Amino acid sequence: MEDASFSNKESKPIGFAPPFIDEDTIAAVSRVLRSGWITTGPETAAFENELAQYCGAERVACGASWTGLAGVILDWFGVGPGDEVILPSYTYCATANVVLHRGATPVLVDLPEPSNQDGLNIRWADVLPHLSPRTKVIMPVDIGGWPIPASDWITELTAWSKENGFQASNGVQSQLGRPLLLLDAAHSLGAALDGAIVGSQADLSVFSFHAVKNLTTAEGGAVAIALPAPFDAHDVHQTFRTLGLHGQSKDAAAKFQSGAKDAWRYDVTTPGFKCNMTDIQAAMGRVALARYSQDLATRRSLADRYDGGFDAWTEVILPERSDARRVSSDHLYPIRLPRFSEDQRNALMAWLQGKGIATNVHFQPLPMLSAYADRGHKQEDHPAAMGAYSCEISLPIHLHMSIQDVDRVVQAVREGHAHVMAQTEDSKA
Ligand SMILES: Cc1ncc(COP(=O)(O)O)c(C=O)c1O
Numbered sequence: 001m002e003d004a005s006f007s008n009k010e011s012k013p014i015g016f017a018p019p020f021i022d023e024d025t026i027a028a029v030s031r032v033l034r035s036g037w038i039t040t041g042p043e044t045a046a047f048e049n050e051l052a053q054y055c056g057a058e059r060v061a062c063g064a065s066w067t068g069l070a071g072v073i074l075d076w077f078g079v080g081p082g083d084e085v086i087l088p089s090y091t092y093c094a095t096a097n098v099v100l101h102r103g104a105t106p107v108l109v110d111l112p113e114p115s116n117q118d119g120l121n122i123r124w125a126d127v128l129p130h131l132s133p134r135t136k137v138i139m140p141v142d143i144g145g146w147p148i149p150a151s152d153w154i155t156e157l158t159a160w161s162k163e164n165g166f167q168a169s170n171g172v173q174s175q176l177g178r179p180l181l182l183l184d185a186a187h188s189l190g191a192a193l194d195g196a197i198v199g200s201q202a203d204l205s206v207f208s209f210h211a212v213k214n215l216t217t218a219e220g221g222a223v224a225i226a227l228p229a230p231f232d233a234h235d236v237h238q239t240f241r242t243l244g245l246h247g248q249s250k251d252a253a254a255k256f257q258s259g260a261k262d263a264w265r266y267d268v269t270t271p272g273f274k275c276n277m278t279d280i281q282a283a284m285g286r287v288a289l290a291r292y293s294q295d296l297a298t299r300r301s302l303a304d305r306y307d308g309g310f311d312a313w314t315e316v317i318l319p320e321r322s323d324a325r326r327v328s329s330d331h332l333y334p335i336r337l338p339r340f341s342e343d344q345r346n347a348l349m350a351w352l353q354g355k356g357i358a359t360n361v362h363f364q365p366l367p368m369l370s371a372y373a374d375r376g377h378k379q380e381d382h383p384a385a386m387g388a389y390s391c392e393i394s395l396p397i398h399l400h401m402s403i404q405d406v407d408r409v410v411q412a413v414r415e416g417h418a419h420v421m422a423q424t425e426d427s428k429a
Pocket of ligand 1: 066067091207210220
């Protein structure tokens with residue numbers, strides 16, 4: 001039995017983002033395992049409907065991962081060699097990799113100079129100079145769960161396209177008549193903009209349900225479909241499902257569960273991918289979604305406690321969590337220590353590790369990684385992202401933590417900061 005008292009928790013290691021698997025999740029997975037149907041089927045369909053209702057999108061399509069779904073979407077939009085996709089340099093590699101997989105070109109945008117309002121997100125003003133006739137998709141990222149103002153971006157993008165034109169190279173692109181706003185919402189399930197949950201403002205918003213995310217299905221993802229008319233969200237959902245299953249016109253459930261004569265027969269309309277969600281994953285997701293408002297409230301109280309603990313400490317820049325229009329999903333709690341060099345940041349992380357506290361860095365800007373450096377992306381073109389990276393530490397925030405754990409982390413960060421500062425002074429002397 002776990003002892004809830006502070007003194008017993010004091011020496012217990014605090015992991016970075018262990019998954020929260022309750023007995024209801026185990027029961028739901030067991031139910032599906034015993035049901036005789038374990039791949040995409042009724043659980044996935046139910047999870048899609050519940051997600052659509054939760055985030056206010058007309059339809060949601062689930063898949064095996066964010067990466068699988070983002071790939072399907074870029075293929076549906078016809079993104080390929082010669083096309084450009086604008087995305088931040090300050091993100092996880094997946095955002096750029098899906099573009100490279102299509103032979104298209106990721107155009108990397110630096111962060112703005114430190115601004116409280118935007119947190120670690122890029123702004124529309126930073127995207128604007130990069131728009132060109134080759135731009136097919138804009139893929140901003142809600143870093144840490146802090147939402148970009150997606151509805152403003154749609155307005156700006158529509159106005160820009162009216163003024164500058166848009167060269168559509170297929171039917172889907174002509175239907176939209178402008179570049180696609182594909183939101184990397186991997187971190188921002190449950191974040192809100194203007195009172196609406198993320199998922200109804202960008203054309204398409206893709207969530208990740210990877211093991212460390214706020215809501216997890218071990219691996220998994222979902223796309224919320226909010227394309228303007230004349231798109232039919234039901235047709236687009238069907239297309240994404242088909243493209244995520246080899247382009248097969250029927251999935252296994254439709255073949256085996258319908259009972260109709262010749263139900264086994266199907267066509268392959270295009271050589272699609274294989275990135276469908278299983279009913280085992282969906283069963284996990286449904287339990288977590290039913291609990292999600294409560295989970296968000298827990299995360300919020302932990303983040304509030306961090307805010308309070310660091311209040312008035314001039315060494316730290318705290319994450320953006322709410323303003324007049326936005327509320328974060330508190331996926332990460334990324335602090336920045338602007339007086340610290342990268343080495344000092346690393347020394348503090350090691351100090352915290354020594355105290356049993358796991359931390360992380362979000363993110364290494366893409367030009368730091370060989371795959372993108374080898375493709376000509378230079379760190380010196382991304383000074384703000386490099387500056388943010390070098391002094392950033394993501395502190396643990398998850399459902400196994402108590403308020404006392406947060407207090408312990410705050411105290412350790414402050415002590416560790418003083419220790420690293422003193423060490424630096426010593427080495428100078
Ligand atoms: C910002 C961002 N985008 C995309 C992904 C990829 O998600 P997935 O692992 O579900 O493919 C991640 C995963 O960590 C992420 O952090």
